[in-house]
Amino acid sequence: MASAAALACSALGRVVGISALEKIVQWPADSISGALISPLGIATVGDTAREYGIKSVTKPVVAMGIMLAVEEGAIELDQPAGPEGATRRHLLSHASGVDFDSRDAKRPVENRRIYSSAGYEWAKPLWQETNEAIWVEIQS
Template identity: 45%
Template sequence: MLDVNFDAWPADNVAAAAFSGGVQVASHGDVSHVFELASVTKLLAAYGFLIAIEEGVFDLDSPVAGSTVRHLLAHASGVGFKKGDPLRPPATRRVYSSYGFELLADAVAKEAEMPFAQYVDEAVFAPLGMSSTVLWGSAGHEARSCVSDLSNFVQELLNPTLIDQRTLDVASSVHFPELSGVVPGFGMQRPCPWGLGFEIRGVKDPHWLGAQMPEKVVGHFGQSGTYVWVAPEKGVGMVVLTDRPFGNWAKPLWSETNEALFKALVEL
């Protein structure tokens, strides 16, 4: 696909799709094969939270668990990766946290009077035709999906229909830009830019996105060997799902692949 030999990747199953001009232009593998998403789940949950904001369930400055919705979405609340981890004061460090997303899911569930899994299914998955996608556990890392479904989601990120473009622009912008923090698997980043649920490329090094990709590229990767990224200003994006857990095999393979594909997609 676009001169990338995904068959040579060291995983039993690799499925992928590429986007240019806001639409899918290429794919690889079985796009209906369902994979565990791990932390790519955060992108789907974040979109549900953004819809909840537009619906008035809460707003970015609503208090939740000693911080705010904004803090939790931007990994700036100080809560740890999981429940019971040590706490930090809000807005002092970018502390990557699945538990923060679980707290947000609980807040939506309480106000909407339905489980968050049902809320995100009705608000995001069903309208986008993502019939193979399910949030089966933590809103931070326990969803499964396929490339076909995530292709619909990427096209939504490039041309939003479920939320206002201004809401997505805010979510894709850096919040608490001065904060440093760790990108799992890639170490401390100073600074460590993040949006509202979306990781932002910035100038992080090392990183899973290529060094020559724009600073405003947003997305997420998962420890199950998955990633999604989009460059909204260029109308391009990528979904890659594998069944091999993230590890040294992915570094610098992902970075080199994403950089090459970004260039190819922009030139289409």
Template identity: 45%
Template sequence: MTEQPKPEQVSDPLRQVLDWPVPHAAAAVLSRAGVLAEVGDTSMRFPLASVTKPLAALAALVAVEEGAIELDRPVLEYAPDRLGEELAAELGSMTLRHLLAHASGLAPDRRRRGADVGVRRIYSNVGYDLVGELVADATGIAFDDYLHEAVFSPLRMRTAVLEGSPAFACTASVADLEILIGELLTPGGLLHADTLADARSVQFPGILGVLPGYGGQRPNDWGLGFEIRGLKDPHWTSPRNSPATYGHFGRSGTMFWIDPQAGLGLVALADKGFGPWAIKAWPRLSEAVLDSYS
């Protein structure tokens, strides 16, 4: 049996986190063997902002595997009242897959049409609110409770909690996200391998869109809940991250990625809003991690 590596107190690449211009920060690096290094209070809970979305997507995919809801059935067929008459006429072919991949055609923050279904990547918070409503309707369980039962509890993410929108209202610790990243690097049964492969694969390839904070991307690749790096430039990961890298960042100062080619995952949580500091710090940290551990 291979001995599990013990996390370092503060590794050289993570040391830079101590110099970030933020009140508090914590971070960790993982491989398929486990946690390689940590810095900061990994038990401290941070508002995740949009890092909530991949957690919500995983819960929705559990509901799909349980047969409660279908990934490719038009929303209009089983939840017409959730769209309303005008949206039903404009976006009637929208599916759960479209919603999870930001290809539904819904506008960012209002439940109205922003584009045709499947032709443009519109980063939509209201789309994820609709995901929560659809899963709650299908399961008969409030979405915050379902997320806990489907994801947090089986993974033993002990401090993670959703208190509001499935788009941005989760709080969690680095320790929680270490468990999540470990599950994604070395799946332990939360989801079937084919479902996970689908989630981290580009959905509706080639479509364009805006990556919040980084401008228009051609294409703007996205999986089911996960942003996929692809060839995006500029980007919040390092240019050294492989195109298959997937993860998410949040405007509260949070991010995580998994690079399947390098076999590494990185999570960094802070309590200062996304801005120039993060645009500079996150790629630099990502590059240092890849230099040190891959």
């Protein structure tokens, strides 16, 4: 009997080689989840409703969402955002002056790059408000 991952990948037109989903189910972990999205559909393995604490991995996801919104013309990178004088571009490039875990300005804008989770926490809702429909689709 074929594994769920193998069946899902076959349904999406996998022809040769081991798929990403088949690799995921082989990981030595207590819990795994994965999704393969293609023009033919979505195949999943594991508990896709489970929430994982992925920490800094959210930064590229938020950045990608913002850049998609920029590409679509829904927002602009140079719109004001964050502390006074900062823009979305500053928040994404860690140049807004906010500290790692606080929205308080530690430095002036563009004075120094400070790795900032707070900057991304600030950027995410600004994008979500503009692109709620896209955000709902990404989360589901």
